[in-house]
Amino acid sequence: MSLGLAHVKALSGIVGNENIYTDKAHLIAYSYDATRNRFNPDAVLFPRDEKDVSEVLRYCDKNGIIIVPRGAGSGFTGGSLSVKGGIILAFEKHMNKILEIDMDNMVAVVQPGVINMELQKAVEAKGLFYPPDPASEEHSTIGGNVSENAGGMRAAKYGITKDYVMALRAVLPNGEIIRAGKRTIKDVAGYNIAGILIASEGTLAVITEITLKLITKPKFTKTAFGVFPSVKHAMSAVYKTFAEGITPVAMEFLDNLSIKAVEQRFKKGLPMDAGAILITDVDAPVQNLLDEQMAKIDEVFKQNGCNEFKIAKDENEAKDLWFARRNCSQSITVYGSKKLNEDVTVPRSKLPELLDEIDKISKKYDILIPCFGHTGDGNVHTNVMVDGSDKKQVEIGHKAIEEIFRAAVDLGGTLSGEHGIGISKAPFMKMAFTDTEMNLFCSIKKAFDPNNILNPYKMGLD
C-alpha cells in the first residue's frame, strides 16, 4: 500500500513539508526494530507538537490511514513496526524535551521523545532519581518506556515505569486530547485511564506528555557476587533474601552456560564449573545500614550453598563484578547463530521450578537454553539457541519457546516481564488470557479506536 499524493499533500499542510518523508531512505530507516523484522511504512512523520498529533490523527481516522507511534525502535516484539504500511509517527525530532523538573513536588514533565538516560542525568544533576533503567536506557524513549511499561535491573527494589507515571496527556485516534492522572500522590477520581495506557503499546492513544514521580537519590551503594553449585541453590537464595527482609536494588543471575560463554569470549577468570552466579546491588541512605544488608545477604547466600562470596571494595571492583552480566547477552551467541530470546516472569518463589522446567525442555529438544536475568523480580531471559540456517532447528526452537511460555503461565507467571507482546508474542495471548479477558481487551481497543487505525495487528487483538 502506498500513501496517495493527495494524502501526503494534506498531511504536509498540517506538519510542514520538512516533517513528512516518503523517500526510500527514510522508509527503510524506520522499517525495523530490535526484532530485526522489517516492514516499510508509507511515510514517516515528525509532529512538532500535540496539536500536530491531534490534526494528523483526526485526518488519518477520517481517511482510514494506519498510524504507528514510534520511540527509538528498540522494542523486542515489533510494537513499532508498520506491519501493513501506514504512517510512522516519530517524536525524536521535535517532541523530545524535558518540560519541567518540579523540585518541590519531586516530579518531572517530559515529552515522549526524551531518551531515558537524558532524563536520569537531568534529574540526578538536581539530586533526584528516576529509577526505571532498561538496559536500552541510552537509546529508548520515555514514550516507548511508558507504552511498554519498561523495567530494568533496579526493578527489584524500585519497581518499573508504571510505578513512576503520575499523569499523561494523550491524543485519541479521532484527534481529541485527553488528560489522565494528576500531579498528586493520591487520585482516586474516575477510572485509571493512565493505567490502561501504560503498556498499551501504542494501540489506544498517542502519548504526548508524561508526568513522572521522582525520588531522592540513595547515597551509598555496594555490589556483591556469589557463586552457587546449581541454579536451584541460586534461585532459593534469591527469594529467601527478600523473605528475610532485605530488598536489594538488583539481583541478577547467570546460569552455567551463560558463565561459560562470557569466559570463552573474554577470559575473565569466571568460575566455569559453577551452576550459577548471582550479582547483587544494595543501597541505603547511611553506611551502617548498607553493611547490615550485605552481612545478611552473605548469610542467606551461604545458607543456600554459596561457596564464594565477594564484596566490591570500590567502583572499579563493582564494575568488574558486573562484567559477566553486562556481557552475557552478546556472549551466548557462541551457542548458535540465532537467539530466540524471551523474558518470561514468575513469582520469585517459583523461580527454581521455572528453571527446572526450562532444563527439562532443553533436554527434551536437545537444544541449548542459556538463561540469565533479573531474578530479583522473577524475570528470566531464556535464550533458545539455534542455527539460523537450519529451518528444522528453528522450528524446534519455537516449540521449545511455546513450552517455556506454558511453564511460566502454569506457575502463575506471565508471557513477558519487559518486552511486551507486539507481533512476536501475539499468538500466545490466548494461552495466558481467557476468551472473556481477550474480549475485554478488544472492547477497550474499540472504545479508544473504533476505526482500528492506531497500531493495528498487535497484541493479538485482531
Ligand SMILES: Cc1cc2nc3c(=O)[nH]c(=O)nc-3n(C[C@H](O)[C@H](O)[C@H](O)COP(=O)(O)OP(=O)(O)OC[C@H]3O[C@@H](n4cnc5c(N)ncnc54)[C@H](O)[C@@H]3O)c2cc1C
Ligand atoms: C539492547 C536492548 C536492551 C533492552 N533492555 C530492556 C530492559 O532492560 N527492559 C525493558 O523493559 N526493555 C528492554 N528493551 C526493550 C525496549 O528497549 C523497551 O521496550 C523500550 O521501552 C522501547 O522504547 P523505544 O523508545 O525504543 O520504543 P519503540 O520500540 O519505538 O516502541 C515501543 C512501543 O511503544 C509505542 N510507542 C512509542 N512511543 C509512543 C507514544 N508516544 N505514544 C504511544 N505509543 C508509543 C510503539 O508504538 C511501540 O508499540 C531492550 C531493548 C534492547 C534493544
